[in-house]
Amino acid sequence: MLKKFAEVNKNFCVSCGACAQECPREAINIFRGCYAAVNKDLCVGCGICSRTCPAGCIEIKTEN
Amino acid sequence: MKKKKHFYNYLWIWTIIYFALGFFNILFAWLGMIDFILPLLFAVFGGNKFFCNKLCGRGQLFAVLPKKIKKFSRGVLAPRWLSSPYFRYGFLIFFMTMFGNVLYQTWLVYSGVNSVSEAITLFWAFKIPFSWTYTAGSVPAWAAQFSFGLYSLMLTSALIGLIVMFLYRPRTWCSFCPMGTMTQLICKLENKK
Numbered sequence: 001m002l003k004k005f006a007e008v009n010k011n012f013c014v015s016c017g018a019c020a021q022e023c024p025r026e027a028i029n030i031f032r033g034c035y036a037a038v039n040k041d042l043c044v045g046c047g048i049c050s051r052t053c054p055a056g057c058i059e060i061k062t063e064n
Numbered sequence: 065m066k067k068k069k070h071f072y073n074y075l076w077i078w079t080i081i082y083f084a085l086g087f088f089n090i091l092f093a094w095l096g097m098i099d100f101i102l103p104l105l106f107a108v109f110g111g112n113k114f115f116c117n118k119l120c121g122r123g124q125l126f127a128v129l130p131k132k133i134k135k136f137s138r139g140v141l142a143p144r145w146l147s148s149p150y151f152r153y154g155f156l157i158f159f160m161t162m163f164g165n166v167l168y169q170t171w172l173v174y175s176g177v178n179s180v181s182e183a184i185t186l187f188w189a190f191k192i193p194f195s196w197t198y199t200a201g202s203v204p205a206w207a208a209q210f211s212f213g214l215y216s217l218m219l220t221s222a223l224i225g226l227i228v229m230f231l232y233r234p235r236t237w238c239s240f241c242p243m244g245t246m247t248q249l250i251c252k253l254e255n256k257k
Contacts, residue, residue, distance in 0.1 A: 014147055015248050016238035017117030018127065025195035026067070032250030033113035051139075054232070054239040 004045025010035040012057035019049035019058060023030050072118050076128045079121035083222065086215045090197035090208065093215035099243065107184045116244050122222060128230045142232035148243050159221075159242035162188060163222035166213030174206035181209065184216040186223065198252035 006019075006028070013035040020028040020036060027042035028049060036049075036058070050058040085092035099122070103115035116123065130137035145151050172178040182195035194215075198208050225237030238244055 007073055007204060014152070014239050014244060015113050015116070015251070016241075016244055017113065018121065018123070018235045018238060021127070024067070030113055032111055032255050033107060033248060035210065052233065052235070054142065054234075054236045056141040056144070056222050057147075058179060 002064060004060055004062050005040050005043040006038045006045060006047070007012070007059050007061045008036045008038060009057040012055050014055050014057075016054065017046050018052050018054060022048050022052045024048065070118075075119060075121035076124035077121075079125045082121075083219065086219075088197065090194060090215055091114040093218065094207075096120070096214050096218045099218070103243045103247045103251070104238065107250040107254075111251055113244070113247050113251060116238065116241075116247060120238075122225060123235055123241075126234050126237055127223055129229065130234045137229050137234045138231060139234075140232050142228065142236045142239065146228075146232075146236065150225070152221060152240050152245045155240050156242045156245045159217075162217060166210065166217060169213055170206050170210040173209040173256040174204075178209075180205045181212060184212055184219065186216065187220050 005011075008019075015030050015033055015035055017030050017036075019059045020030060024046065025044060027039045027044075029037050029039070031037040037047075045060050045062075047060050050060055082092070082095060096144065099120075103113070106112055106114045118138075130139070146212065148170065169178070169181070173180055180198070180200070182198055183191045184194045185191050198211075200208075202208075221237075221241075225241075228236040
């Protein structure tokens with residue numbers, strides 16, 4: 001079964017936390033103030049974080 | 065799933081109160097130093113961006129306004145260069161230079177070279193008279209001068225934030241906020257150790 005999840009481009013992430021604040025599953029943490037880290041087990045790939053990110057550095061990916 | 069609300073989810077109200085207080089008495093501008101000092105303390109001693117992530121009233125205001133009134137933000141992704149390291153660090157240097165200028169103007173008043181300029185400067189260019197917010201002699205002149213300078217800086221950055229909030233995504237200001245850039249840099253340096 002295909003699973004959707006959010007993936008953060010760490011090089012462009014500004015670690016503002018806007019994504020973490022909006023995530024309905026609380027699947028995103030700001031790792032030591034450096035970048036947003038997504039917990040794949042919790043993420044359902046809804047895309048809210050991707051639409052919120054002011055730097056546009058979150059993509060929704062699909063994997064088996 | 066409804067998230068639990070904490071006291072810090074309402075700090076956007078503080079941002080509105082801060083700017084409102086400045087309209088009555090410019091000395092309240094000193095409270096803006098909280099926004100300068102707290103993020104640095106969290107970054108230096110905690111190695112995190114807790115202030116940006118949870119406590120920043122300004123970031124929250126930009127997020128909350130378009131939720132209340134949909135037309136407040138077009139929701140379009142900002143150009144990539146706005147969040148590029150070159151622009152972010154360049155803006156940080158520019159902003160800190162302007163803050164340095166505020167300190168320099170304060171020093172000139174302290175040393176008696178200049179008198180208090182009872183005006184705020186928006187976008188570092190446009191002087192707006194603001195004399196009704198200050199009673200001469202109530203505090204040392206340098207303290208009043210610093211208030212006018214800091215309030216100018218805070219209001220200018222809030223207006224830029226509101227403009228990019230309207231043009232792009234709600235929290236676009238956060239992608240090049242000088243304090244956010246500086247604290248992220250500190251956190252990255254601390255994690256390299």
